[in-house]
Amino acid sequence: MIIMILGVILLVAVIGSVVVRSIMKQIAQGAVPPPPVVVTAMPAALQQWQPQLNAVGSLRAVRGVDVTTEIAGLVREIRFKSGDEVRADAVLIQLNADSDLAQLAALKAAADLAKTTLTRDQAQLAAEAISQAQVDSDEADLKSKRAQVASQQASIDKKTIRAPFAGRLGITIVNPGQYLNPGDKVVTLQTIDPIFVDFNLPQQQIGGVSVGQRVTVLSDAYLGQTFSGRVTAIDAKVDSATRNVQVEATIPNPKKLLLPGMFGRAAVDSGEQKSYLTLPQTAITYNPYGATVFITADKKDAKGNPQLQAQQVFITPGPTRGDQVAILKGVSEGAMVVTSGQLKLKNGAPLHIDNSVQPLNDQNPTPQEQ
Numbered sequence: 459m460i461i462m463i464l465g466v467i468l469l470v471a472v473i474g475s476v477v478v479r480s481i482m483k484q485i486a487q488g489a490v491p492p493p494p495v496v497v498t499a500m501p502a503a504l505q506q507w508q509p510q511l512n513a514v515g516s517l518r519a520v521r522g523v524d525v526t527t528e529i530a531g532l533v534r535e536i537r538f539k540s541g542d543e544v545r546a547d548a549v550l551i552q553l554n555a556d557s558d559l560a561q562l563a564a565l566k567a568a569a570d571l572a573k574t575t576l577t578r579d580q581a582q583l584a585a586e587a588i589s590q591a592q593v594d595s596d597e598a599d600l601k602s603k604r605a606q607v608a609s610q611q612a613s614i615d616k617k618t619i620r621a622p623f624a625g626r627l628g629i630t631i632v633n634p635g636q637y638l639n640p641g642d643k644v645v646t647l648q649t650i651d652p653i654f655v656d657f658n659l660p661q662q663q664i665g666g667v668s669v670g671q672r673v674t675v676l677s678d679a680y681l682g683q684t685f686s687g688r689v690t691a692i693d694a695k696v697d698s699a700t701r702n703v704q705v706e707a708t709i710p711n712p713k714k715l716l717l718p719g720m721f722g723r724a725a726v727d728s729g730e731q732k733s734y735l736t737l738p739q740t741a742i743t744y745n746p747y748g749a750t751v752f753i754t755a756d757k758k759d760a761k762g763n764p765q766l767q768a769q770q771v772f773i774t775p776g777p778t779r780g781d782q783v784a785i786l787k788g789v790s791e792g793a794m795v796v797t798s799g800q801l802k803l804k805n806g807a808p809l810h811i812d813n814s815v816q817p818l819n820d821q822n823p824t825p826q827e828q
Contacts, residue, residue, distance in 0.1 A: 494808040495768070497799035498816055499754055502735045502789045507779060509732060510725040511666055513705075515657025515675075519648040519718040520708075521623050525550060527638045528616045538645070540629040544621045551632065551644055553617035562610045569603035576600050625649035626714070648718055651711045655687070657724045658702035666728035667692060673707040675722040685709050685716060689726065734776060734784035740817040741797040742783060748772050751789065752796040752803050754811070766811070768796065768803045781818045 531553030538550050576596040582588045621627075628646035632638070655675055659667060667689060675685045687709035696703045707724065709716065716722075743750050752768045759765040773788030789795060796803065798817050803809075 492808065494766075494810040495799060495802050496810050496812050497752075497768075497796045497803070498813050499794050499796050499809075499811045500738075500813070500816070500819075502737055502785060502791060502793050502795055504733050504791055505736045505782075506731050507734050507736075507777070507784065508727055509666075509729045509777070510674075510779075511659055511663050511728050512723065512725050513657040513659055515655045515707075515722055515724045517709075517716050517718055517720040517722060518654040518656055519625075519650050520652060520654060521625065521649040522647065522718055523622060524646050525619060525621070525644045526641050527551070527553070527619055527644060528640060529553075529613065530637070530639050531555070531617050533632060533634050533636045533638060536630075536632065536634060538627055538630075540627060540645070542627045544624065544627060544647070546621060546624045548621045549618055550621055550627075551619040551638075553619070553638070555614050555617040558610065558614045558617065562607065562614060565603065565607045565610050569600065569607050572596065572600040572603045619644060621647055623647070623649060650714050650717060652687070652708045653711045653716050653718070654690075655707045655709055655722055655724055656704060657707075658697075658700070658704055659726075661696050661701045661703060663728075664692075664696075664703055667705060667726055672727045673709070674725045674727075675707075675709055675716075676725075677716065677720055677722045679720060680715060683715075685711070685722075734786075735789060735791060736779075736782045736784055737789070737795055738781055738797050738817050738819040739778065739783050740781075741795050741800070742773070742775060743800060749775050752800045753789065754794040754796065754809055757806075759808070766809045768800075768805065768807045768809055770803075770805050781820050 533551060534554045535552040536550070537552065538544060538548075544550070576593070576599075579588055579593050579596050583590060583593050625647045626649075628648070630645040632644055638644070655673070669689050669692065671689045673687050673689055675687065677683075677685070687707050689705060690708045691706040693704040693706075705726070707726075737751065741751050750770050750772055752770050755767050755769045757765055757767045771788050774786040776784035776786040778784070794811075796809070797819075
C-alpha cells in the first residue's frame with residue numbers, strides 16, 4: 459500500500475513538472491500573447507486659437523429701477539399692463555388727488571387776492587396814501603402765496619407716477635383702490651437694449667484687457683447661441699480681498715432675449731490668433747510627476763508580425779478651450795493619440811482602435827441633457 463501511494467505521488471509530480479515546463483516554454487516563445495486593448499484614437503492636428511480670457515459674469519440693465527411713490531395716496535387708475543414697453547415720462551399710476559386739487563384752488567385764490575392787494579397798495583403808494591413798508595409787506599405776502607401754490611402743485615404732480623426713462627415694465631401687484639405708502643414698489647422698469655455684462659478677472663490678466671476689445675457671451679438659457687459686444691469700462695481699483703478687477707461690457711440685445719440677473723460666460727479676445735496642436739482633455743493623464751499621453755506605434759510582436767502598440771510620452775499641456783487642450787511639447791503633428799481607454803494601457807500593450815464612439819472634442823461645449 460505504501461509503495462502504491464508513493465508511486466502515485468511520483469507520477470503526479472512528473473506530470474506536473476512536464477506541464478509547468480510546457481507552459482513556461484510557451485510563454486517564453488510568446489505563444490500566449492495578451493489580447494489587444496480596445497481604445498479610441500485621433501491624430502493631433504493644428505488648430506487656430508483665439509487667446510481668450512474667460513470669466514463668469516452677471517447681466518445688468520443699462521438703466522433699471524423699481525418705480526416707487528414718493529408720497530402716500532390711494533390708487534385711482536393704472537395706465538399700463540405688466541410687461542409693456544413704455545416711453546420716457548409715460549404715466550403709470552394716477553393717485554387720488556381730489557383734496558389736493560381743492561387745496562390748490564384755495565391757495566391760488568389767496569395768491570390772486572395778494573396780487574390784487576399789492577396792485578391797489580402800489581397805486582396808493584404813488585398817491586402817498588400809504589407807506590413803502592406796506593407795499594413791501596404785500597410783495598412778500600404775494601411771493602409766499604405763490605410759493606404755497608407751487609408747493610401744492612408739486613405735491614399733486616407727485617401723485618402722477620411716470621416712467622423715468624423708456625424700457626420694459628415688469629409684473630405689478632398693485633391694483634386700483636390700493637393705498638400706497640411712500641417708498642412702496644409699483645413696478646420694475648428695465649432698459650435692456652443694450653445690456654451690460656459685469657465680470658471679474660484676476661489682476662494678472664489686467665494687461666490683456668482694454669476698452670473696445672471684443673467680448674463673446676454664452677448663456678445657458680440659449681444653448682448654442684452667442685452674443686457679441688465690446689468692453690466699455692474697467693474698474694478704477696482692484697478688490698483687495700480677491701485681487702480681481704471688475705470689467706463691464708456692453709452687449710447689443712435687439713431681440714431682448716437677455717434679461718438682467720442672468721449669468722453668462724464671458725470670453726474676452728486677447729491678442730492675435732495662434733496655432734496649437736490640440737487634443738481632447740480625455741486623452742491626457744495627469745500624474746504627480748507630469749502629464750502623459752499614449753501614442754500608437756507600429757511595431758512587431760514576438761513572432762515578428764506587425765502590431766500596433768501603445769507608447770507613453772510626457773507632454774507639456776497649454777491653455778484649454780472647451781473640451782480641448784493645447785499641447786505645447788511632447789507630441790508632433792499627425793501623431794495618433796489615444797483619446798480614451800488609456801487607463802488600461804502600459805508601454806508596449808497591443809492596441810485595437812475602435813472610433814465608433816469618440817469622446818467630446820468641442821471648443822464650445824454645451825450641457826448634454828436627455
